[in-house]
């Protein structure tokens with residue numbers, strides 16, 4: 001179930017009133033001007049990101065208070081202040097800075113981040129604009145460099161992200177909800193998580209997010225994705241972006257995922273789609289303001305007898321004007337592009353124009369709001385043909401301005417808004433003939449069709465507002481947290497009670513699984529060598545006479561002997577309980593010797609069939625089991641083939657042979673039904689009971705389904721008080737398990753082993769004194 005779906009199922013009033021939401025944005029919504037030491041600072045609305053800031057503002061109300069942390073940007077100096085030009089923030093001395101901070105907080109609930117200009121430029125003009133922005137919009141950089149500039153920009157990106165995270169941590173109080181915005185701050189969620197492990201963190205990516213094939217080109221791809229994973233919920237504008245993100249995490253980081261999100265080393269990061277809208281009421285008020293009507297009249301007079309097409313795009317690499325009769329371009333980010341567009345306009349005018357008629361008017365400057373709304377209102381059609389756009393709020397504003405005229409909207413299907421604007425004339429911006437046809441269709445469209453299409457668009461714009469977007473995201477974030485709590489059947493292992501119980505015990509049984517429990521999962525089985533710190537702890541545990549320590553694994557005897565055989569005090573069980581080797585002995589005992597192994601040939605045939613058809617997959621042969629691995633295959637195709645293979649095995653083998661199929665971590669395993677890890681644990685419990693009065697402390701620890709048999713057996717060990725039985729699942733807390741506790745990672749397991757080992761070591765020192 002994805003977060004948007006939780007909304008329909010869970011009660012709306014689950015938040016207590018007046019909780020605080022702290023937004024972390026690249027820039028504050030205001031341009032700051034210094035008026036002089038005796039005057040108040042002045043704050044004027046900053047251009048751009050108006051939908052985001054409208055959404056943020058809308059959250060201030062009965063339920064929430066908002067605080068916005070954002071970059072101050074360049075600080076302007078009023079001519080009256082007696083200083084020159086604009087300057088970067090560091091000139092601010094203590095008193096002036098305090099005055100600015102206090103005033104922003106009091107007047108607007110904002111806290112400014114004052115960055116030095118070098119870091120700010122390296123972060124924004126550098127890493128954001130030259131690395132991330134083109135890539136996120138499907139443009140691979142074509143200027144090869146020696147990597148030095150990129151490293152400097154990356155360093156600036158990290159430094160600036162850290163500054164935002166630190167500022168947040170400074171402001172944070174328990175219970176706050178944190179909402180980080182956009183691609184400028186993708187490392188911030190994990191930086192915060194490192195300092196505030198239990199915080200409620202949302203991240204919304206306002207920009208597009210590319211497919212994994214594009215994203216994987218980014219040299220810092222892992223760092224960026226892991227930074228994002230610090231969030232509890234990552235939101236995107238479109239379903240396609242969300243899907244790309246999930247599959248990128250699977251492919252680049254090798255994490256397991258579901259359509260709801262990504263499982264990241266014991267933390268589930270939910271992913272959802274939340275298309276942003278505009279503040280419809282405010283746009284309605286602005287388009288009807290007194291300044292707009294005279295502009296409408298002036299434009300109408302200027303183009304009497306002509307149909308007006310309007311286009312408005314930011315001039316950057318991802319937005320090109322295909323055919324525009326009146327354009328207004330906003331920020332000039334590229335002089336080269338401006339030149340290109342001017343040339344195209346001149347060409348069209350030269351070819352199709354005359355002394356009395358100029359078909360393309362290209363205005364390349366910021367136009368004032370009155371002119372903007374007048375243009376959107378007077379147009380006969382809008383042509384918005386970006387080749388990539390996170391959303392495109394101009395299309396929404398155009399619909400608001402056309403309440404009377406019903407002018408058709410020609411919209412690029414590669415703009416985020418296209419997904420919800422089904423009544424627009426959607427075009428592929430690369431298909432020039434298709435765009436030309438759409439323009440013609442728009443101009444000859446009947447009034448009736450225009451009205452019907454416009455009504456549908458308007459309904460969409462008025463219902464999916466900026467406020468709706470912001471509220472949906474925050475509610476989903478809260479619900480994902482609630483869902484994690486609800487799924488948390490299994491609490492985090494309480495180390496204190498474990499150690500207390502361990503200390504007082506006289507005879508302990510410790511059973512550990514191997515892969516994914518005491519050794520991290522690796523790309524190939526041969527690479528999963530035991531970590532040295534784990535081996536040291538294991539050795540100390542084995543040296544404690546009160547302990548009986550076992551590794552109970554799916555691995556074969558040779559593998560376990562090779563990696564762990566040097567610890568004589570360690571008991572080993574291989575192939576999920578088929579073989580055991582008692583501590584201080586060298587002989588393996590085959591517990592499955594009476595099992596029928598005739599199934600192996602048929603299973604091998606099926607596994608071979610899938611191996612031949614799944615590049616990267618391979619078969620691991622064991623004495624009593626066969627394993628088909630697909631970790632190195634394409635993740636989606638591998639998972640698909642594994643399902644097919646499982647169905648095949650179930651149909652062809654299970655009904656006829658006494659075997660079981662185990663669905664492991666990127667593997668499928670077949671082994672006799674009569675052996676399992678629980679049987680080994682049971683054998684050890686019974687033997688100890690018969691020989692020496694039983695254990696008074698039991699621990700089993702494992703990460704996959706085969707380990708559930710150990711947990712089950714231990715939970716039934718009636719002779720041991722339940723508070724001294726520790727069954728521990730390794731991995732994400734949300735998974736159903738029979739274990740009583742969970743630990744998130746292999747690292748946490750090793751730390752627990754070390755903690756028990758130090759109890760054993762100090763007991764042995766005390767005894768020898």
Ligand SMILES: O=P(O)(O)OC[C@H]1O[C@H](O[C@H]2O[C@H](CO)[C@@H](O)[C@H](O)[C@H]2O)[C@H](O)[C@@H](O)[C@@H]1O
Pocket residue numbers: 513514515516517520521522523524525526528552553554555556620627629631664665666667669704706
């Ligand atoms: O019972 P376990 O000790 O957890 O062993 C289960 C299987 O582990 C191995 O495969 C898994 O670990 C590999 C190394 O990290 C990894 O490459 C693979 O994708 C995992 O499935 C082992 O190869 C199997 O024989 C074990 O049954």
